[in-house]
Amino acid sequence: MDVAQLQASLSTHFAPWVQDLQLSVVEASAEGVVLRLPRSDRIERIGGLVCGQALMAISDTGMALALCRHFGAFRAMSTVQLNSQFLKPLVAQDGLAHTRLLRVGKSLAFGEIEIRGARDQSLVCTATTTYALL
């Protein structure tokens, strides 16, 4: 699946509330998938910081899309666990979430996500996640 197909999958397989984040797929390769989270008042909490809820949501979404790309199609799967660390705030800029698949086994897949500021490239959040392949 290329960038356009993954972008289409975002509108088909994900909840409308997740689509509200207006994520765009900006890269997709064997290395992983990169999503852009556009800056918006809608995801900022008091003080202008992007809320952690949005960063966790983009992490989970990135992993799902990286697995779609890996398998060449959307397939049934579910998140087993997702662990996020918040290093510093994301303020006044878009976010870029780089998802890398660490291992895809028969029934489990492992990945990691790094979220950086799109403008200053500073690392704001890292996540690791395990998915069950159904």
Next chain:
Amino acid sequence: MDVAQLQASLSTHFAPWVQDLQLSVVEASAEGVVLRLPRSDRIERIGGLVCGQALMAISDTGMALALCRHFGAFRAMSTVQLNSQFLKPLVAQDGLAHTRLLRVGKSLAFGEIEIRGARDQSLVCTATTTYALL
């Protein structure tokens, strides 16, 4: 802060996109805070399952409100890490997220969240989280 004050805080201190979940505070005591996540097509992904992104969002929100209640007012804080385990799908029912503060220190606070189906009380998700108190 009582239930009504925490509910008001939800509209003031949280991002509009988080408010879209239409969470309601249903309990607040020294034991912790209980949030209800109403069933909605907006948070269901393909198959009618509530998306994990919403469960993580309610976990983070529950912890923030439990700390507001503990301190008697909203105060500056940030999520350091949040780890979620997804035990089974939440389908065709509201969710109830029970947040319990495990320890509140000078600079760090620890909590855990259990999310259950509001109708069948089955455990669907557990999370643990660490917050920095600023």
Next chain:
Amino acid sequence: MDVAQLQASLSTHFAPWVQDLQLSVVEASAEGVVLRLPRSDRIERIGGLVCGQALMAISDTGMALALCRHFGAFRAMSTVQLNSQFLKPLVAQDGLAHTRLLRVGKSLAFGEIEIRGARDQSLVCTATTTYALL
């Protein structure tokens, strides 16, 4: 499997280095398994604090034994992930690790562990873990 059988399993199925912790099984029921970690200079780091490495080791061991008890026998399994939060130091006392199975599915099992001081019952560490059943 009762307490004595689980204790015997500790000597058979676990690495000698883990056995060096001299854990004892003090309870085993449908509620879960309780392990005691005896105080020892061997697991104290500078300052007399029990090292986090020992607390993580007891968490993983507790989950494995709780699953043995659940299935009535040792069976092949592996840890998929384990997440520990360290709330406060464990000093100058034994530790008690309470493991509770949250869900045992066909291929995955979920559990949580609380470690308390044996003397003062204060909560020092919580962990959540996912196991793959092979």
Next chain:
Amino acid sequence: MDVAQLQASLSTHFAPWVQDLQLSVVEASAEGVVLRLPRSDRIERIGGLVCGQALMAISDTGMALALCRHFGAFRAMSTVQLNSQFLKPLVAQDGLAHTRLLRVGKSLAFGEIEIRGARDQSLVCTATTTYALL
């Protein structure tokens, strides 16, 4: 602190039970610290697999040493949380744990650890961790 000084710190500041792992510091630079976990029957569970307890212990130890190197001396700190994912077994070979500091703030530090087989370089475990700087 160079490799020899970090190796000396391992004998001074860590619990004897952790020293039993006979870890050696093989690299130390601004990029991070690499520890070698030698193969030993002492850390193998039934089937010849290196036990997860040892992999978690090396992760925590690697982070502590990476922070020592960063600060140029051992300083008081404590693990706030450590999350490990186990991708595949480590069998019949040494392990190499690469620790990278992601962010060192005033009161918190964040790191990640990758453990690979020393012979085949396959990734067996990843961990992320948060430390409190005291």
